[in-house]
Amino acid sequence: MNNENNIDIIVRKAVQIYSEDTLVKKLKSGKKLVVKFGADPSRPDLHLGHTVPLRVLKMLQDMGHDIVFVIGDFTAMIGDPSGKSKTRPQLTFEETRKSGETYFKQVTKILDKEKTKIVYNSEWLNKMNFKDVLELTGKYTVARLLERDDFSNRFNNKTPIGVHEFMYPLMQGYDSVAIHADIEIGGTDQTFNVMMGRNIQKDFGVAQQVPVFIPLLVGLDGKEKMSKSLGNYIGVNEDAKTMYTKVMKVPDDLIVTYYELTTDIHPDKVKNIKKLLEKGEVNPRDIKMHLARSIVSLYHTEEELKEAEANFQAIFQKKDIDVELPELVYDSNLINDEGLYPLIDCIFSTGKYKSKSEVRRLIQQGAVKLNGEKTSEFSFVPEEGMVIQVGRGNVFKLKEQEKNKTLTKTL
Numbered sequence: 001m002n003n004e005n006n007i008d009i010i011v012r013k014a015v016q017i018y019s020e021d022t023l024v025k026k027l028k029s030g031k032k033l034v035v036k037f038g039a040d041p042s043r044p045d046l047h048l049g050h051t052v053p054l055r056v057l058k059m060l061q062d063m064g065h066d067i068v069f070v071i072g073d074f075t076a077m078i079g080d081p082s083g084k085s086k087t088r089p090q091l092t093f094e095e096t097r098k099s100g101e102t103y104f105k106q107v108t109k110i111l112d113k114e115k116t117k118i119v120y121n122s123e124w125l126n127k128m129n130f131k132d133v134l135e136l137t138g139k140y141t142v143a144r145l146l147e148r149d150d151f152s153n154r155f156n157n158k159t160p161i162g163v164h165e166f167m168y169p170l171m172q173g174y175d176s177v178a179i180h181a182d183i184e185i186g187g188t189d190q191t192f193n194v195m196m197g198r199n200i201q202k203d204f205g206v207a208q209q210v211p212v213f214i215p216l217l218v219g220l221d222g223k224e225k226m227s228k229s230l231g232n233y234i235g236v237n238e239d240a241k242t243m244y245t246k247v248m249k250v251p252d253d254l255i256v257t258y259y260e261l262t263t264d265i266h267p268d269k270v271k272n273i274k275k276l277l278e279k280g281e282v283n284p285r286d287i288k289m290h291l292a293r294s295i296v297s298l299y300h301t302e303e304e305l306k307e308a309e310a311n312f313q314a315i316f317q318k319k320d321i322d323v324e325l326p327e328l329v330y331d332s333n334l335i336n337d338e339g340l341y342p343l344i345d346c347i348f349s350t351g352k353y354k355s356k357s358e359v360r361r362l363i364q365q366g367a368v369k370l371n372g373e374k375t376s377e378f379s380f381v382p383e384e385g386m387v388i389q390v391g392r393g394n395v396f397k398l399k400e401q402e403k404n405k406t407l408t409k410t411l
Contacts, residue, residue: 049233069117
């Protein structure tokens with residue numbers, strides 16, 4: 001793919017650019033640009049939502065530009081207050097460094113490790129004395145910082161705001177000064193912080209960066225942005241089978257969005273897929289399987305992909321479930337007030353395990369999956385037709401016991 005095509009795709013992927021004309025001019029100048037991408041390593045496990053800007057960075061890297069990945073080990077000790085309703089717990093320097101290393105290992109699944117420069121913002125922020133800090137804080141007012149929705153909401157609700165939290169966007173902005181960033185890629189939730197970098201560059205007499213904002217990926221629930229805490233995520237480090245199964249849960253109305261944001265499929269091909277779906281000329285499930293292959297292949301080997309797809313076809317396609325899987329009957333009377341059923345008892349009732357302790361160990365070891373997803377919990381919400389897999393050989397389809405009948409094992 002040539003540079004012209006890459007520029008066009010980057011512009012199309014972006015939600016907002018300050019400004020598009022300046023970006024295009026910079027990218028066509030022939031100059032090697034410094035492209036900044038920053039991350040707070042307080043949550044080191046990446047999911048597909050994190051990879052959306054990384055795919056744009058990869059295109060810029062392929063065009064010959066310098067990708068500078070700023071690990072916010074110093075700022076992570078404060079924690080990004082963006083979208084937070086209360087002060088976040090502070091992390092130690094050692095915790096942030098360890099998380100930063102984990103972050104980098106995952107990032108280089110997309111970016112070229114040899115061509116990606118990694119810096120820690122403690123390299124310059126640790127060296128600042130109090131005079132430097134006062135000079136930095138003097139360039140912004142409290143009124144300007146309170147323009148942020150999260151700060152203004154907390155202020156109006158009389159929820160405490162630590163003075164150190166006001167420092168976060170200033171420090172993140174100063175990162176752009178320290179590395180002389182020409183472009184900064186960020187999610188739309190980082191608009192205030194990224195624009196702060198551009199403004200602080202001007203205050204320090206440094207050429208201003210071009211902010212490029214990338215859309216946030218909606219999670220598997222089809223409502224909220226992808227987040228590990230909401231459980232609607234697909235993890236970058238998850239095994240191929242889990243990743244494939246989760247992609248198959250993407251809501252039909254988000255299929256095209258996932259193609260656009262999480263794959264390397266050319267936009268013209270995505271446009272054709274969109275037309276097929278809109279005309280009803282193809283089963284969304286079949287398109288989703290192609291999407292799953294496209295995503296899983298980015299993070300796993302061809303062999304792992306084939307195994308994951310075979311696993312899905314054997315277990316989750318309805319015709320196989322109806323014909324081949326033995327039923328595991330559960331007694332709805334044992335469901336507690338929270339809607340949970342004892343998983344250990346459920347699996348032990350199959351008669352295939354010597355003791356409940358053995359079943360407990362299997363769950364703890366990650367050998368039990370509910371509808372293709374590993375679980376470490378000892379209770380679950382039962383659903384008619386749910387597939388329970390224990391190890392590789394034992395797979396069951398859950399069935400509710402008929403009323404007024406004794407629980408039996410139908411194996």
